[in-house]
Amino acid sequence: MTDDKDVLRDVWFGRIPTCFTLYQDEITEREAEPYYLLLPRISYLTLVTDKVKKHFQKVMRQEEVSEIWFEYEGTPLKWHYPIGLLFDLHASNTALPWSITVHFKNFPEKDLLHCHSKDVIEAHFMACIKEADALKHKSQVINEMQKKDHKQLWMGLQNDKFEQFWAINRKLMEYPPEDSGFRYIPFRIYQ
């Protein structure tokens, strides 16, 4: 694993320059300026866009604001997909910055999962980790960890702390010396 540390760091610190624009039909008290942000590829939209939300809410009335959601060229963006995946799926052939439209009304119930708090993102992330470990280690490694280890994994992602994250994740990426590898290698294919 130490040989791969450079690769791991490159993956962790991958960023996508993004321009957030408020949807034109949202009702504002003054003109909304676009907001620029470097998004981490490995994170989730709703986890890293607090500043985006604050920026646009400043020009809107409280009653006009409900759950935030994001759209690219008419397609609602699934916040539960990692940001890098969303970009690769929808916009990899277009020029940077990636242009995302921000909405505060008409949440598309049929397309998007709700995300009312960070707890929802944490639950989703941990469920993915657990399912992956079911394939890799029959869930033994993840189940033997304490709650505080799970929390550290999540906090490492939330706070963009590579070392904190990998201190726990390395256990999920190891296998006993007598085995030649994981029981099964988990991967997801999107098209």
Added chain:
Amino acid sequence: CSMAGEEDFFLEEKRFKQYCEEFIKHSQQIGDGWEWRTSKDLGDGYLSKTHFQVRNRNIPPDLKEKSDNNEQMLFTRVEESLDDSQVAGVCATEEVIRYEYHVLYSSSYQVPVLYFRACFLDGRPLTLDEIWKSVHACYQARLLEGPWDTITQQEHPLLGQPFFVLHPCRTNEFMSSILAGSRKQNRHTNYIILWLSIVGPVVGLNLPLSYAKLGPERNTN
């Protein structure tokens, strides 16, 4: 929660389909409304059932005192599916909720998984909070131990749409202990019936008792 020494009863996908077939046959015999659906592109299939439940908005005063959680909504289980005319006749203080249940196979966990969605007749979907509150009173304590590990919203693996899901990571635990006993007694058990009769009631899905009669006769000594 590792279980050293206990045999694991993982359900193979082929067996899953066989048990579902058996299940559907019985459902058709008793008119329980389950059907088997297949996804167009993939060979995967799943069980599906839709039914309506009535929810009382006003909790009668004497029940309010007895109930620990005043916000707990009471559900009246409707034994037979309501038809459209019956649904329209439900009075204004009650609300009809349409539940759609899907049973899918999880290759990762090698167990069945229960997905469901629920909406009012006007199309408004229930929120996660409303779903948690609607979990039957006797399961509330367990739910509150870890709601985020129990029922959450997820993307339906075949339809790609938001559904609620009962987390499958503990399924093997409780199924193994039950199946171990049943294996000792040489009894044929339909995994799906056993599993669904346990998890279904948590989210308002009850199996008529006649499902228990499936399979070859028990050996009597």
